[in-house]
Amino acid sequence: MPELPEVETTRLGISPHIQGQTVNNVIVRNKNLRWPVPSAIKRILPGKTLLSVSRRGKYLLLEFPNGVLLIHLGMSGSLQVVNNDTRPRKHDHVDLCFANDLCLRLHDPRRFGSVLWTTEQPKHHKLLKDLGPEPLDKTFNGQYLWQLSRKRRVSIKQFIMDSHNVVGVGNIYASESLFRAGIHPRRAAGKVSLERYKLLARAIKTVIRAAIKQGGTTLRDFTGGDGQPGYFKQRLNVYGRKGEACRQCGKAVSHCVMGQRATYYCTHCQK
DNA sequence: ATGCGGACCTGTTAGC
DNA sequence: TGCTAACAGGTCCGCA
Numbered sequence: 001m002p003e004l005p006e007v008e009t010t011r012l013g014i015s016p017h018i019q020g021q022t023v024n025n026v027i028v029r030n031k032n033l034r035w036p037v038p039s040a041i042k043r044i045l046p047g048k049t050l051l052s053v054s055r056r057g058k059y060l061l062l063e064f065p066n067g068v069l070l071i072h073l074g075m076s077g078s079l080q081v082v083n084n085d086t087r088p089r090k091h092d093h094v095d096l097c098f099a100n101d102l103c104l105r106l107h108d109p110r111r112f113g114s115v116l117w118t119t120e121q122p123k124h125h126k127l128l129k130d131l132g133p134e135p136l137d138k139t140f141n142g143q144y145l146w147q148l149s150r151k152r153r154v155s156i157k158q159f160i161m162d163s164h165n166v167v168g169v170g171n172i173y174a175s176e177s178l179f180r181a182g183i184h185p186r187r188a189a190g191k192v193s194l195e196r197y198k199l200l201a202r203a204i205k206t207v208i209r210a211a212i213k214q215g216g217t218t219l220r221d222f223t224g225g226d227g228q229p230g231y232f233k234q235r236l237n238v239y240g241r242k243g244e245a246c247r248q249c250g251k252a253v254s255h256c257v258m259g260q261r262a263t264y265y266c267t268h269c270q271k
Numbered sequence: 272a273t274g275c276g277g278a279c280c281t282g283t284t285a286g287c
Numbered sequence: 288t289g290c291t292a293a294c295a296g297g298t299c300c301g302c303a
Contacts, residue, residue: 003296034279034299058297075297076281091281110280112297127299154274163298170296239296260276262294 002073004135004168005208007058009215010079014104015053017081021098022049023064030093034074034114037094041069041117045096056122057131057167062096067119069096070127074112080105132166135204140166142198149189149197158259159189160204169204172239173211175264177203179238184270185263186256238264 002010023045031037044066051063060079062069071079084103088095094106094115106115118125133140148165149156157178160169169177178185180203183196192200237247242255246266256263 006296032280034297072297074280075295108280109282110295110297112279152273158274161297172296261297 002058002075002077003170003173003211004058005211005215007060007073007168008055008212010073011053011055011060014079014081017100017102018050018096018098018104019053020049020051021100021102022047023096024099025095025097027095027097028093029088029095030111033093033108033111034072035116037115038117041115044117045069050098056128057134057163059128061122067117068122070114070116070118070122070125071106072114072127074108074110074114076110077106077108077113080107130164132162132164135166135168135208140201140205142194142201145201146192146194146197149192152189154189155185155258156183156187156189156192156200157185157263160200161259161261166204168208171261172236173204173207175239176207176237179265179270180207182270184267185258185265187271238266240264 026042026045028037028039028042031039045064048064048066051065052061054061054063058072060071060073062071073079081102082105084095084097084101086103086105088105089107091109092105092107093111096104098104106113116127122128133144145160145165149159152159154162157174159165160177161171161174175185177200181196181200183192183200238253240262241253241264243252245251246253246269249266249268251266251268254265254267256265
């Protein structure tokens, strides 16, 4: 589920309910996520107040006075705020229960997500220290991408999906951004011109901004009902549209596999 | 340094 | 209709 816009939408959805609240209790029903959930959080967190919920790339950072809880949703993870008497469903692996009787609940069928505890500055954490810029940051622009990509032989698609170069461009947005920029996904990153990188950087910003906006509108009440996190329904141009007509030229959308990931593009509109 | 393939999991869907 | 295989929105790690 989560691409960057969904993580940001999740952050906006959960934060008002739990920020400033004090943890009562931590429940770990299954610690076998991508990395073992540190059992120490069960004794470290109770009594501590959640100071802020921020985001770096697709990581959520829950700041406490004595450290930071890092949460990544992997491929299938989601977070919701529920009343603490809400019965856990299958795959509800971790609960942070707060003094206001609300509970932040991590649901993750595939368990590619992670929950980690760190006492160092998050930006120095192993998993965060080498991350590239946020796509919506000013420092992320065509010039930056062009400079970084000189002599790189990887495909442009893999290049923009590499979080060392820029965070948050997942498999859907990679295809969508390249379509918008008119760049063929297999083109070598080092052979794309500055001009085209400017188009690409703008395309990435546009797509991600639009997605965050839409995520924000579909997300309603995190505490209620089925609690489905607002999932993003943008009008996709190419992703998942193999064989369908390109919205720009009418030619059939092509599909291939790159780096074990499905890739969609239009051979007429993307060179 | 760069680039590639494998690894981690379960649920849903496509295809026979 | 039912079974099986392929595939899914991520990304780290180890190896060549």
